[in-house]
Amino acid sequence: METSGETLTTRQAEILHFIHLHIEQLGYPPTLREIANKMDIRGISAVRKHLDALVRKGHLIRRKGARALDAESLLPSTVPVPVLGRVVAGIPVNATENRLDTIAIDPSWLPSGPVFLLRVKGDSMKQAAILDGDYVLVRAKETAEEGAIVVAEIDGETTVKRLRKKGGRLILAPENPDYNEIPVAEGSAFRIVGTVCGLFRPSLEGSH
């Protein structure tokens, strides 16, 4: 995601940095005079020239009015993704219950459609490089192809397994020899909640 065309001078980069900082800290852009103060510039015409340069080089958008500086549209935005605790009846992505938290995810790491995050318990998917405590990114859908890693609900339990077929019957296959396959019995309460399409492992440090 390249934003720039030409490269910035040191001074221009300093000013752009201050604008970003101001927006981050206060929630809105600075005025020309506020920029002049912080940069130790006495006349605001100099500031104006810098802004013109930043606009020309594609790092800033200016519109009419006070503080009408847009430096954020050119930065990556994010999508808030809910972290669900238990996954129960219905597609629960928009439900407030069971929502433990909301994490911002970069859109380039998201598929289209409804998604949610789920914290993995246990190491039954160890061989698929999914560990206890990892967050899996789940695309909410009721169907899945054979071979996909799915989040499924079976007999009231929510689990992350690989979906396989054996002798014409669906099974939920772990990726760890210490665990047993879970056959999907004829009359069992079985439902696919979604497919695992990403993985996040924060605070990995200290594991060994």
Place this chain on the structure above:
Amino acid sequence: METSGETLTTRQAEILHFIHLHIEQLGYPPTLREIANKMDIRGISAVRKHLDALVRKGHLIRRKGARALDAESLLPSTVPVPVLGRVVAGIPVNATENRLDTIAIDPSWLPSGPVFLLRVKGDSMKQAAILDGDYVLVRAKETAEEGAIVVAEIDGETTVKRLRKKGGRLILAPENPDYNEIPVAEGSAFRIVGTVCGLFRPSLEGSH
């Protein structure tokens, strides 16, 4: 992350929503008159009263000056993290060269201090659940404890391995029996770039 104290009236929620929308689309907050226009209000005093109510109820921060509305500090923010290609001399976190991309990461998944993302090549850390194509989150520092997973540069090559000691000498240990340990020879060009403190695996779907 609860932001509100008291609940908003319908009108107040409408106005707050417009403010958020304006910031999202244009990068800066609206003026009182811009709010009045969109809300079909003729006098700005009415807008002022609504803003006062939003401030009182904890949904907005106001400061002196035009467009000085901060509605974003009360929403989850993100931190832009650079994705580096090659990791070469110096701490390159702020260098524009080698920067392939910038990804927004939720601060709750970040440690303090300078970090960057690095795409993993090869499956030498397979047993540590780090696969080819994964992005590792690296805390940039020049030292690491034994047992930590590190990004290190040795003889011009950048690699992700576990840092171990064997017979009083450092080694870079893979987590895959198919790979050999890399001993750190006395006079070799060896440098620790950082420690792996997180992992991201987008577009996992389709792997089996």
Place this chain on the structure above:
DNA sequence: TTTTAAGGTGAACAAATGATCACCTTAGCA
């Protein structure tokens, strides 16, 4: 040597903006 771009100073000025005051309407509540 001249030219050009980056960076800066200073001042005048029109437009945009928020503050403030007085007054109005409606609905719920005591």
Place this chain on the structure above:
DNA sequence: TGCTAAGGTGATCATTTGTTCACCTTAAAA
């Protein structure tokens, strides 16, 4: 019945803000 909160109208006014123009300095390029 009177009171109060939410919501609104209209107008005045001081301040802030961006625009514009003329001119200066310095260093690199032609």
